[in-house]
Amino acid sequence: MKKISERFSEKTNGLLNFADLKKTRFKALYWIMFALLMNFTLACVVPTIWVLSSGLKTTEEMYRIPPTIIPEVFRWEQIPIAWNKISFGKNFLNSLWIILGCLLFDITFNGLAGYVLSRIKPKGSAIVETLVFWSMLLPTISMVPLYITFVDVPLIHVNLLGTFTPMWLIAGANAFNVLLFRSFFNGIPMSYVEAARIDGCSNLGIFRRIILPLSKPIIMVVSIFSITSSWSSFMWPYLVLGSTDKVPVAVRLYELSTKGTTIQDNEMMIITTFSIIPPLIMYMIFSKQIMGGLDMSGIKG
């Protein structure tokens, strides 16, 4: 660990540099900013921790006056009781199906579209590019037209309500990811593609053998964002699967919070915590990739 004064004397970037930080008033400013950031950090972290810990209080303690911020006794045994009471495992499994399907559709269709628009560019594909680009800019007209589409899919006339397919289809048409893939593939030299073509590789073969192995970082980033977003998506699963036994975690949470007659507040907190833990673990493992992915997507995200 370097001493803080050493770090001050090495600082050359930003609004305050090493010369400024020799002065007392700028040093004071620095520590004021540090303290303010501490407060921001607390505001970001404390609400979650409060909910996590309050779930372990007894119902009596939750409403006691004077209140206790931190539980007197951590009642860990309440965790499995809450889990079993609502048989939450089923909902986790449903979420898993949604996530896996969305991931597959997201990577396959948006990846292929990005690849074709970037490295093959067949005649007329500029139209597709325009369509994709504008679909990122246009707002949606309520959820009804898409809902109607799922009730009666054009041409094949199938009703997709009560299945996971609508969520997968939505994940497969993500304009932002198409453009993200495209801009990444633009960095893969055209000569690789042409060399493979001379060796007799088909377009799909080039994608499988040349593009995919070089695309691990982008696939990683897209996967992380795809998984976290399908884990937390609520509205479409709710409309499509609502009140069936196929609802994912987010929808079940909502249903419990509205119809929950037998669910106590502290149990609700534990259940909410269950839904936070998987993305939290993802974040702990992949925080570097997540931050990097945000930088990669830049301002257009």
Place this chain on the structure above:
Amino acid sequence: MKKTAGQGAEKKNAGKFFESFKANFSGWMLIVPSLILFILIVWRPIVIGISYSFFELRGVTPAEFVGLENFRQVLADTNFIKTLLNTVKYVFWSLIIGFPMPFIAALMLNEMVNCKGYFKVAMYLPVVIPGMATCLIWKMIYMDGGGGFLNMLLYFFGIGPLNWLSNANLTIPLIVIMMSWHGFGTTLIMYLATMQSINQELYEAARLDGAGFWGRIRHVLIPHMSGTMLLLGIRQIISVFQVTEQPLVMTDGGPNGASTTLGLTGYNYAFRYGQYDKAMALGVISFLILLVLTFIYFYLDKKTQN
């Protein structure tokens, strides 16, 4: 001799055409599934959303052309103006609460020489928490009576317990605080990335010209950031204008419609009362409003990139 050469060239041309057709065709084959998805999920809904809004629907199929009747009904609803104003209130509060915070935090974070990574990870944390969990967490924070976190804190100051979400004047700002908390980290990281791209020589030049801390913010930082700020600001307006899920979960539009938005009204028309045609007419109205904002965004985006 001449003839054979010509034939050869013709063959070559035909071969070339075939080759290029093959290349184009197999390229198209790979993109057609995506194209179908985009048409099905994005473009067709826009087209049928606009066209069906002029029809009376029976079930999910258009039954009778009614012209502007759906629009008349939506606009004549006594709550329409109130709902529109509510939506504008959401946008207003999000600009007051949610817009400056990430910028200020990014500015300070960019100066840190210690604990920078820790601050960054902690401040991004709320983004990772799923939207539904965020709503429920804040619902418990705002809970009336002694069990809510805010009322607990107030107890130690000898105040309360107060009513929060059930207070019609506070509902919208409280929901906006929750949304700002959730979106804070993403915007912060984006501002931070832009701030790190500022050329250090500009600061040096400003320093030589005798610019102090505020002078450097005003003459170097703000001009460099203004494009990004404008874009993120407009994007925030666009997304807050469509807010549906949060009021649905937090208050269900209450108390007494005080937090209902255009999005939630459309949701209620469609999925509570089964009036799909009215929902689409309302959707078209907000679509047009958002389209104007989107064009502004697009125009500014082009301008800032040049």
